[in-house]
Amino acid sequence: MIKIILICLLLLELLFVRHYRGTVQRASSRIILVLLIFFFAVAVFFPSLVNRFAKIIGVGRGTDLVLYLFITTSAGVIILLFKKFLLLERRIVDLNRALVIELQKNRQAD
Amino acid sequence: MNLESNHKIVFVIPAYNEQSVIFRTISEITKSGYQVICVDDCSTDRTAQIARDAGATVLSHLINCGQGAAIQTGFDYICKTSIQQDFVVTFDSDGQHSLDDLSVFLDKFERNPALDIVLGSRFLNKEFQGNLSKKIVLRTMARVAAISFRLKITDRHNGYRVIKGDVINRIKLLTPGYGHADEFLNLITKLKLSYEEAGTHIIYSDYSRAKGQSLLNGIIMVTDRVLFGWK
Numbered sequence A: 001m002i003k004i005i006l007i008c009l010l011l012l013e014l015l016f017v018r019h020y021r022g023t024v025q026r027a028s029s030r031i032i033l034v035l036l037i038f039f040f041a042v043a044v045f046f047p048s049l050v051n052r053f054a055k056i057i058g059v060g061r062g063t064d065l066v067l068y069l070f071i072t073t074s075a076g077v078i079i080l081l082f083k084k085f086l087l088l089e090r091r092i093v094d095l096n097r098a099l100v101i102e103l104q105k106n107r108q109a110d
Numbered sequence B: 001m002n003l004e005s006n007h008k009i010v011f012v013i014p015a016y017n018e019q020s021v022i023f024r025t026i027s028e029i030t031k032s033g034y035q036v037i038c039v040d041d042c043s044t045d046r047t048a049q050i051a052r053d054a055g056a057t058v059l060s061h062l063i064n065c066g067q068g069a070a071i072q073t074g075f076d077y078i079c080k081t082s083i084q085q086d087f088v089v090t091f092d093s094d095g096q097h098s099l100d101d102l103s104v105f106l107d108k109f110e111r112n113p114a115l116d117i118v119l120g121s122r123f124l125n126k127e128f129q130g131n132l133s134k135k136i137v138l139r140t141m142a143r144v145a146a147i148s149f150r151l152k153i154t155d156r157h158n159g160y161r162v163i164k165g166d167v168i169n170r171i172k173l174l175t176p177g178y179g180h181a182d183e184f185l186n187l188i189t190k191l192k193l194s195y196e197e198a199g200t201h202i203i204y205s206d207y208s209r210a211k212g213q214s215l216l217n218g219i220i221m222v223t224d225r226v227l228f229g230w231k
Helices: A002-018 A023-045 A047-056 A062-109 B022-031 B047-053 B067-080 B099-111 B132-149 B165-170 B180-190 B206-211 B215-228
Strands: B009-015 B035-040 B057-060 B087-090 B117-121 B161-164 B195-199
Touching: A002 A023, A002 A062, A002 B215, A023 A047, A023 A062, A047 A062, A062 B057, A062 B067, A062 B215, B009 B022, B009 B047, B009 B067, B022 B035, B022 B047, B035 B047, B035 B067, B047 B057, B057 B067, B067 B087, B067 B165, B067 B180, B087 B099, B087 B165, B099 B117, B099 B161, B099 B195, B117 B180, B132 B180, B161 B165
Parallel strands: B009 B035, B009 B087, B035 B057, B117 B195
Antiparallel strands: B087 B161, B117 B161
């Protein structure tokens, strides 16, 4: 069961990143971050709860579940950062282009 | 009707560190009476000055952005300065495209005025000069693109294209690097542009071979599309 959950999580992360553009996605990423912090806090303060939940979804120990979630979350964060880098690169390119065209127009006007 | 003499044709040529070949490439075009907009992608050599000397209007990127970004800069400049054009040609700066092939492209428009874009293909003339392994790789890549973009194409990454003037303002290339060739194909599907291919002769030289796209660019293109899509 955990394998299916992890694969679904990775696919969801990929889908999320591919459509990452507007305010909805930016807000969603922050909600997910808060939920994860909450989950990790619960894991620290109530390890027995995590152990019980881990057994329900077919993972031996709570620590393994935390590790799996940490790895999938890290993968999502890395892909999201790549995407944000690409979006930033596009904005720099647009800025450069606008400037270059204005400079050329001014040069021709002179 | 001779489209070459009756229509205004503007060439958009992206260039990066091409000082040894850019003069010959551009002067051949300007001598034929066409306007050239050369987008210098922040070259570290004298490419921009030499292109200007050859008769081109030169736009110099302040930072190196990539071939796709340079082509889009040329398109935006045409749209924003109201340059009169019936056709816009994208053309490589390394001298591997032949100006003689332009008539083949324009014939396509003459026969089918509804066309929006004509794409160059190295394989229609059956004179491909590369080695067998390169041919197999390029044909396979074209086949994959044909399936994924639902287009009938034989060449995926040919920089020689002729685009109808009024279509230019609908094209917005977001991919700054070499992936823009695929983005052109994606836009043809997305904007429902009418297209055909025209056979081109590629003049391979040691210089153009050395400047050719590496497999690493292909890896970047594919992974970017899989992970991030087009937007």
